[in-house]
Amino acid sequence: MSASDSIEFLLDGKLQQVRFNGQSAFKPSTSVLNYLRSLDNHKGVKEGCAEGDCGACTIVVASPGADGRLVYEALDSCLVFLPMIHGKQLITVENLSQKENGQKILHPVQQTMVTQNGSQCGYCTPGFVMSMFALYKNHHNPSTEVVLDALTGNLCRCTGYNPIVKATKQACCKEGKDHFSPLEQQVYENLKSIIDKNQDIELEGGNQQYFLPASLESALQLRKKHPDVLLVCGATDAALRQTKKMEHLPLIIDLSRILEIQKFEETENAFVFGAGMNLERMKQLTQNKLDALHDMLVVFGSLQIRNMATIGGNIGSASPIGDTLPLLFAYGAFIELASEAGGRRTMAIEDFITGYRKTALKPDELIVSVTIPKPSSDIIIKSYKVSRRIDLDISTVSAAFALKLTQNNVVENIVLAYGGMAAQTQRARSAESFLHGRLWNLENIQQAMGMVEKEFTPISDARADAESRKIAASNLLLKFYHQTLES
Numbered sequence: 177m178s179a180s181d182s183i184e185f186l187l188d189g190k191l192q193q194v195r196f197n198g199q200s201a202f203k204p205s206t207s208v209l210n211y212l213r214s215l216d217n218h219k220g221v222k223e224g225c226a227e228g229d230c231g232a233c234t235i236v237v238a239s240p241g242a243d244g245r246l247v248y249e250a251l252d253s254c255l256v257f258l259p260m261i262h263g264k265q266l267i268t269v270e271n272l273s274q275k276e277n278g279q280k281i282l283h284p285v286q287q288t289m290v291t292q293n294g295s296q297c298g299y300c301t302p303g304f305v306m307s308m309f310a311l312y313k314n315h316h317n318p319s320t321e322v323v324l325d326a327l328t329g330n331l332c333r334c335t336g337y338n339p340i341v342k343a344t345k346q347a348c349c350k351e352g353k354d355h356f357s358p359l360e361q362q363v364y365e366n367l368k369s370i371i372d373k374n375q376d377i378e379l380e381g382g383n384q385q386y387f388l389p390a391s392l393e394s395a396l397q398l399r400k401k402h403p404d405v406l407l408v409c410g411a412t413d414a415a416l417r418q419t420k421k422m423e424h425l426p427l428i429i430d431l432s433r434i435l436e437i438q439k440f441e442e443t444e445n446a447f448v449f450g451a452g453m454n455l456e457r458m459k460q461l462t463q464n465k466l467d468a469l470h471d472m473l474v475v476f477g478s479l480q481i482r483n484m485a486t487i488g489g490n491i492g493s494a495s496p497i498g499d500t501l502p503l504l505f506a507y508g509a510f511i512e513l514a515s516e517a518g519g520r521r522t523m524a525i526e527d528f529i530t531g532y533r534k535t536a537l538k539p540d541e542l543i544v545s546v547t548i549p550k551p552s553s554d555i556i557i558k559s560y561k562v563s564r565r566i567d568l569d570i571s572t573v574s575a576a577f578a579l580k581l582t583q584n585n586v587v588e589n590i591v592l593a594y595g596g597m598a599a600q601t602q603r604a605r606s607a608e609s610f611l612h613g614r615l616w617n618l619e620n621i622q623q624a625m626g627m628v629e630k631e632f633t634p635i636s637d638a639r640a641d642a643e644s645r646k647i648a649a650s651n652l653l654l655k656f657y658h659q660t661l662e663s
C-alpha cells in the first residue's frame with residue numbers, strides 16, 4: 177500500500193484534509209496552535225508560554241475509544257504537531273456555543289463562567305473553558321480533587337481560582353449532555369473510517385520529512401532506514417526543541433498512532449505497559465496496583481501534559497529528573513526493545529539508562545513496552561517528589577525506595593533510587609550496602625543518611641543549590657524510615 181501525503185481530521189463538523197507539499201503554508205511539525213491561529217475563525221486559542229505550562233492554548237481532541245464511545249482529552253496545542261490529530265475531532269472554544277433562532281446559546285461551561293464571574297480576560301479564559309469542557313464530557317458531579325486536577329494545567333493571574341472552580345462544579349452535572357451528544361455516534365464512525373484506512377503517512381514540506389506510521393512494523397522499517405531520526409510519541413519533550421530552542425527538525429518519526437505499543441497487560445507476575453501509553457492512562461491503571469507509581473503520576477505535569485506524554489518518552493528521554501525512572505529502578509522494571517533486524521530483546525531499566533540523556537537504545541531500535549514485576553506484599557515501595565510547587569513542576573529531587581525486611585527487622589533488600597542528584601537517575605549504592613544485613617533502626621538510618629549526602633555531587637541551579645539537594649535527599653530517607661514504621 178502506498179503512503180498518504182495528507183492528514184485528515186474533523187473541525188467545525190467538516191472533514192479537513194491538510195496536504196503537505198511545496199505549496200503548503202505549513203511544514204508538518206507546525207503546532208496545532210499555529211495552525212488554528214492561521215484560520216480566521218479560531219483565534220480563541222492563545223499562546224502564553226509555548227511550553228505546556230500556562231494552558232492558554234488548551235484544545236480538546238475527541239477520538240474513538242475502545243468501548244464504542246468518543247474519548248475527550250484536553251491537550252496543550254502548542255506542543256501538538258499537526259499530524260498528531262490525524263483521525264481525530266479537533267474542538268476549540270469557538271465550537272462550544274451554538275446558534276438557536278439567531279440567538280447565541282453558551283455551552284454550560286461558558287454559562288457558569290459568566291454567572292460565577294470566573295473570567296476577567298480573554299487570554300486565559302478560552303483555555304480554562306476547554307479544560308472545563310473536557311471534564312464536563314468525562315465526569316458527572318466531579319469531586320473537588322478531580323476538578324482541581326482538571327484545572328492544574330491552566331494559569332490565571334487575576335480572577336483567582338475559586339470562581340473558576342465553582343463554575344466548573346456547577347456546570348458538570350449533566351452527564352456530559354450537550355449539543356455535541358446527538359452527533360457523537362456519527363463523529364465516531366467518521367473518525368473510524370479515517371483510522372481504518374490504516375495507511376502509513378509520509379509528509380514533506382518546509383525542508384522537513386515527517387513519518388506517521390500506522391504499525392510497529394512500518395515504524396521499525398523507517399527506523400532502520402533513518403537511524404538519525406528524531407523519534408516522538410507524545411512530543412512533550414521533543415516539541416520544546418521547536419517551540420523554545422527554535423530548532424529546525426528535519427526528520428521525524430511520530431509513533432503516536434501505533435496501537436500495538438499502547439496496550440496494557442496484567443500477567444500472573446507482572447504488569448506490562450506499552451511504551452506509547454500516555455501517562456494519564458497509566459495513572460488510572462496503576463491505581464490500587466502500583467501505589468507508589470500512581471502517587472508520582474498524580475503530580476506529574478498537568479492533565480493536558482499527561483494526556484500526551486508517554487511512558488516510553490519518559491524513559492527514552494533519560495532525563496536526570498524524569499519522574500518515573502527512580503520508580504522503575506525501585507520496582508526492578510525492564511523494558512522490551514524491538515528492531516527490524518534483531519527482533520526483540522529485554523533489558524533491565526538500570527542498564528538502559530547510561531548517562532545524561534543517554535540510553536542503550538541502538539540506532540535501529542524502538543522501546544516497545546515496560547514490564548513491572550508485581551511486588552510481593554512484604555516489600556514496601558514509596559516515591560517522593562521535591563519541587564517548588566506541588567503541581568505542574570519539575571522535580572528538584574525525586575526518590576523511590578524499595579525495602580524488604582526479615583522477620584527480625586533486618587534489611588534483606590533495599591533500593592534507594594534518586595532523580596536530580598546526578599547526571600542520570602542513580603542509586604545510593606554505598607548507603608544500600610551499608611544498610612543491607614543491618615537492623616532497620618534510626619541509628620543505622622542516620623549513618624546511611626550521611627552516606628547519601630557523600631555519595632552524590634549534584635549541581636546548583638535555579639531550582640536549588642547542591643547543598644539543599646543533598647539535605648533533601650538524605651531527609652527523604654529519614655521520611656521513608658518513619659513511614660515504614662507506620663505501615
Ligand SMILES: Cc1cc2nc3c(=O)[nH]c(=O)nc-3n(C[C@H](O)[C@H](O)[C@H](O)COP(=O)(O)OP(=O)(O)OC[C@H]3O[C@@H](n4cnc5c(N)ncnc54)[C@H](O)[C@@H]3O)c2cc1C
Nearest residue numbers: 228409410411412413414477486489490492493498499543
Ligand atoms: C509542562 C511540562 C511538564 C512536565 N512535567 C514533567 C514531570 O512532572 N515529570 C517528568 O518526568 N517529566 C515532565 N515533563 C517532561 C515530559 O513530559 C516527559 O518526559 C514525558 O514523559 C515525555 O514523553 P513524550 O511521549 O511526550 O516524549 P517525546 O517528546 O515524544 O519523546 C522524547 C524522546 O524519548 C524518546 N522516545 C520516545 N518514545 C520512544 C520509543 N517508543 N522508543 C524509543 N525512544 C522513544 C525519543 O528519543 C524522543 O525524542 C514535562 C514536560 C512539560 C512540557
Ligand code: FES
Nearest residue numbers: 224225226231254
Ligand atoms: S501556550 Fe502555554 S501551555 Fe501552550
Ligand code: FES
Nearest residue numbers: 296297332333334
Ligand atoms: S482572567 Fe485571564 S489571566 Fe486571569
